[in-house]
Amino acid sequence: MQLRSRNPRAFILSRPVLPCAQCGTTLFGPEWSEYIDDRRVRHLWSCDACDYRFESIVCFPAPESIAA
Numbered sequence: 001m002q003l004r005s006r007n008p009r010a011f012i013l014s015r016p017v018l019p020c021a022q023c024g025t026t027l028f029g030p031e032w033s034e035y036i037d038d039r040r041v042r043h044l045w046s047c048d049a050c051d052y053r054f055e056s057i058v059c060f061p062a063p064e065s066i067a068a
Ligand SMILES: [Zn+2]
Pocket: 020, 021, 022, 023, 024, 025, 047, 048, 049, 050, 051, 052
């Protein structure tokens, strides 16, 4: 027997999720993403509930062991 439905929790965890900075509605995935440099990504979020737009910046851990 096989379940046809996907696991929604696993699907959500695989994507960037953020609560709206204004109303707290959970936003599933940024509207726009761009790389600032090798270790930083800027996400632009747009809330359907309150129409608020804001940015978040994700910083990946610096590879300190690799001294350039
Ligand atoms: Zn909102």
